[in-house]
Amino acid sequence: MSIPFAHVIGDPIAQSKSPLIHSFWLEKLGISGRYKSRHVEADALRDYLSKYRDDGSWIGCNVTMPHKQSIIAEIDALDPVAEKLGAVNTVVRHENGVLKGFNTDASGFLEPLLPMLETEHLFRMARIIGTGGAARAVIATLADRGFTLVVAGRNPSKARALLDELAPRGEHHAIDIAHFAEPTDFPFDDRDRCFDLVVNASPLGMEGNPPLAFDWSHAPPGGIAYDIVTNPIETPFLKAAREGGHETINGFAMLIGQAAAAFEKFFGAPPPREHDQELQELLLK
Template sequence: MSRPFAEVIGSPVRQSRSPATHNFWLNRASIDAGYSATEVTREELPDYVASRRGDTDWRGCNVTMPLKEAVLPLCDRLDPVAERIGAVNTIIREADGTLAGYNTDAAGFLEPIAADLRQPHLFRMARILGTGGAARAIVNALADRNFTLVLAGRNPAKAQAILDELPQGGEHHAVCMSHFATSTDFAFDNRSQLLDLVVNASPLGMTGQPPLEFDLSHAPPGSIIYDIVTSPPLTPLLKQGAAAGFRTVDGLAMLIGQAAAAFALFFGQAPDRSGDADLRRMLTA
């Protein structure tokens, strides 16, 4: 007997915590469906999408690096949020076989800082490291919430191109990733009612990847240090930030938030979030 399923695709994908997360919620809801991980390279992507399109049991997939931008032309339609961001992290197979591309990264990223965003601020600034699909979602989400952005990439021209796609009005800056690698003696404004974020939106610091070189002297007083890497959950950046007295947000917070939005799209109901503490303990065990 056939069984509905969804999956996460990317390369590498073996470190993904999405299967554990979605299966946790499926079990809690007693939904007879599954969720797994499938290694798909950029070269294999068109054949993968073509093979899944005709599978009526396939509810869709989450898309991780490096495929979030490459999958755009393979979708039949894009949700307006995904179209504006220019990256897809969730594909849904609709009843008629149409493949719809969504982006739940932005909502997932914002979830753990929602209370901060509800507060009034004199000025908001975010230093974002990375120029991939997740970074695009974060850039758009924070620009919408009146942040001035400094976007760092190994290729500053790519960072500038992402900023150029934003609506006019913000004073944003593109820099080379190495800008943040050495110390600075810049005298930051330490007034209250400022909101500063430092966001690692790159794979640097992930298990098997090169380390992220970020000198904490670039983090203004009171900054929130946010690392979207999930493997390991406690990255060197987060350890250093916590030791220096900064508030930190780990990648599991974003993972769970974006997964909850994707789960509702895949399975037609929101997950039970009352077990988030148990889910987090399971993911970090």
């Protein structure tokens, strides 16, 4: 009997930690399966899917940049969340080679926030840096949870378009990313029973990219810093937040959360999350 296998595809792909995560869970559960990375350029995406669509051992793939939106035209069906977000990060092969797209980024991003959001708040605000594919999941997810959003990008009109598409209800704001770089003396009001979040959903701070210029005077005391960057895991953004007394959430939270949802779709079993600490230590090596 052939061994089921899945891939993570992207361009570039060498930096992906998904093979380590899925292989760790497969070993812990004693499941016979394989998960590897495949470098797939944009003009080879259709050929990749054609090659594996009829392979009964191939159970699907995770999708990273730059294919999360372009792959939609190449598959057969979309989960409602993926359809709403206009982005796919998980493709599952069903019977007869039917390919269905899902988005687990949204649930993965939200996972570490759920315990905090069980509390009723008078007001929730999120400052979101970035207007790319990852930001789409963050914007839609937080809007659904009652947040007022401020989305910052190099192109404010793109930020506005994302808000109009993904969060059409509510008094949300689009601004230039440079707004957050300089200190402010804004007098924040009483934040009792308020929830403030600052999310870096951009590549800024990632290895090989410039750091995110964010002055923490733009966030009230008690605001939480959430950075989806995973390389390095301790970004200058998070370091500055911690030094300012803010609670932080690093990129492993979303990385592991979105992978967990994909793993269950691929291999039919929930991953052993009781080993998360051991997994994070492996990811740091």
